[in-house]
């Protein structure tokens with residue numbers, strides 16, 4: 047069980063996360079939704095300790111996450127793997143090595159720096175890639191893959207950390223609808239098969255409704271909704287997104303923008319390859 051008790055984070059005068067209390071039983075798939083600036087990313091960064099809370103406590107089992115230092119903090123970060131919108135792969139390295147990099151934090155640093163990974167890591171990385179249907183790309187440079195494939199490599203890398211929790215910060219925001227579906231399918235399969243808790247920020251309510259057991263709605267740093275997709279009524283979406291915003295319009299806009307974005311990225315890759 048992961049628990050946030052009265053957690054607050056300020057940036058100057060901005061209350062990014064404001065007295066948030068939440069419990070996440072092991073194995074849940076949770077979507078966090080809200081307008082831009084609602085505090086979704088900060089919430090995930092607080093859990094992973096990429097940011098420190100000003101107030102409140104984060105508890106995981108018998109760990110008091112806010113007090114962890116040094117090796118214990120690194121071990122915690124490995125246990126709650128983070129996935130980002132922009133994948134954060136090392137472009138010039140091959141896919142397999144990118145996945146093995148997930149061992150940093152749990153393995154000795156020096157051999158990893160020199161890309162000397164034990165045989166067991168290679169096997170586990172290959173198995174993780176196979177699960178994500180990417181084994182045939184294992185020896186390609188990371189930047190030759192599509193955005194959706196790169197995000198699945200990032201998920202395979204996260205699996206190498208043997209995490210208890212996966213925190214995904216807008217994992218599909220820059221993907222076209224097909225790749226977004228593949229990435230969400232992969233996250234849900236891992237959640238179901240490995241019983242890993244997945245907490246993911248999502249721009250679209252559609253994705254949260256389709257994939258998550260539970261949706262948390264944030265507005266102005268506070269939790270304004272916490273329930274099942276079925277409980278997400280029109281009144282609730284207005285509370286999360288504001289009276290003047292129709293989330294259906296936002297969703298269309300987001301997926302259109304995502305399609306345009308990936309078309310531009312694909313053109314850029316073709317151009318780069320031709321040069």
Ligand SMILES: Nc1ncnc2c1ncn2[C@@H]1O[C@H](COP(=O)(O)OP(=O)(O)OP(=O)(O)O)[C@@H](O)[C@H]1O
Nearest residue numbers: 057060061062080081082083084085086087088089
């Ligand atoms: N490092 C920072 N320095 C100053 N202000 C910050 C910082 N990080 C976040 N904020 C502010 O905290 C608030 C919450 O930001 P956060 O990124 O958590 O929102 P979000 O819901 O994830 O938004 P988005 O969907 O646009 O990513 C915003 O007002 C943001 O400007």
